[in-house]
Every structure is written in C-alpha cells, then in structure tokens.
Amino acid sequence: xxxxxxxxxxxxxxxxxxxxxxxxxxxxxxxGRRRRRVSFEREADVAREAALAGGEVISRHASAERxxxxxxxxxxPVTAADLEANAAIAAVLRxxxxxxxVLSEETADSAARLAAERVWIVDPLxxxxxxxxxxxxxxxSIALAVRGRPVAACVYQPSTRExxxx
Numbered sequence: 001x002x003x004x005x006x007x008x009x010x011x012x013x014x015x016x017x018x019x020x021x022x023x024x025x026x027x028x029x030x031x032g033r034r035r036r037r038v039s040f041e042r043e044a045d046v047a048r049e050a051a052l053a054g055g056e057v058i059s060r061h062a063s064a065e066r067x068x069x070x071x072x073x074x075x076x077p078v079t080a081a082d083l084e085a086n087a088a089i090a091a092v093l094r095x096x097x098x099x100x101x102v103l104s105e106e107t108a109d110s111a112a113r114l115a116a117e118r119v120w121i122v123d124p125l126x127x128x129x130x131x132x133x134x135x136x137x138x139x140x141s142i143a144l145a146v147r148g149r150p151v152a153a154c155v156y157q158p159s160t161r162e163x164x165x166x
Contacts, residue, residue: 040144040152043097047120047142047154048165050092054085054124054140055158058131062159077128082106085124089142093120100144119145126155136160 061081086106093102101116103109105123113119120142125131127138136159143153154165 038151040146043144043152044154044165046092046096047144047152048156048163050089051140051142051154051156051163051165053088053092054142055156055161057081057085057088058125058138058140058158077132078106079125079128079132081131082125082128085140086122089122089124089140093122093142117147121145 058081061079061084083106086104090102090104090107093100097118097120100118100120101110101113102120102122103113104121121144123141125138126141130136131138136157138157138159140154140156140158142155143150145151152166154163156163
C-alpha cells in the first residue's frame with residue numbers, strides 16, 4: 001500500500017460528509033408474542049450435580065477388576081458402572097425435577113417421554129468401550145431439551161475431573 005497525501009484524505013472525507021444522506025426505513029415492530037428469555041441456570045447446576053454424582057460412581061469402578069462388561073447388543077458393552085451411574089444421575093434429576101421425562105441409554109424408553117415438554121437426555125458413561133479398555137477417554141453426558149431444543153447440559157470427565165456445563 002502506498003500512503004496518500006494528507007490533503008487528499010481530508011478532501012475525500014469532506015466530500016463524503018457533503019454527500020446526500022441516505023435514510024433507511026425503520027424496522028417495523030414485531031407483531032405477535034414477544035419471546036421471553038428464560039434462565040436455565042438451575043437446570044445447568046442440577047445437570048452438573050448429577051454428572052458429578054455419576055462420575056463419582058464411575059471413579060469407584062475404575063480399577064481393572066471392576067471394569068467387567070457384558071454386551072447389551074452387538075459391539076455395545078455395558079458395565080455395572082453404567083448402570084449404577086445411571087441410577088445416581090436419575091436420582092438427582094428426579095429429586096429436583098420429578099415431572100421431567102428422562103431418556104437414558106441404560107433404561108427402557110417410555111411412550112410418555114414422547115409427549116413430555118422437558119426431557120433430560122443422559123449417557124451415564126459415554127465411552128464405555130474406552131472405560132472397559134482402561135483408556136481415560138470417557139465422560140458423563142447430560143442435557144435438558146425443552147420442546148426439542150437443548151437448553152442446559154453438562155459433560156464431566158471423571159478421570160481428569162474436567163467439567164463443562166452451560
């Protein structure tokens with residue numbers, strides 16, 4: 001880039017200032033219902049509490065002899081840690097939000113969940129294969145969807161104790 005003389009820049013600036021003003025139309029007010037911002041901080045905190053409870057169970061099962069698994073379907077292992085963490089997570093969620101539905105990888109689904117407005121989506125041990133193999137790449141994953149949209153979530157990695165929630 002070459003530098004332009006200062007006088008020329010001033011001339012361009014004054015030419016722009018004398019240009020006719022262009023007026024844009026004002027946006028119309030939105031008709032109908034206004035969207036109200038709803039905070040899901042409590043739900044995010046409960047998701048975190050539930051994930052930590054599930055992570056505590058998983059940590060107790062981390063020794064090699066406690067990582068035994070069986071196949072619930074082809075190439076889909078499950079462990080006692082999965083089931084116990086699921087129970088711990090469900091207990092926290094149901095204590096705080098008894099009317100909410102829960103969809104978990106480790107429990108049977110229900111028809112009532114399909115009609116529920118609020119659904120907790122739980123994978124108590126996301127990465128069961130890695131857990132069984134002793135690879136520390138697994139986590140507790142919990143989310144809340146309201147009318148099909150995610151509004152709060154938590155992912156907790158018990159082996160590193162990293163927790164991400166929103």
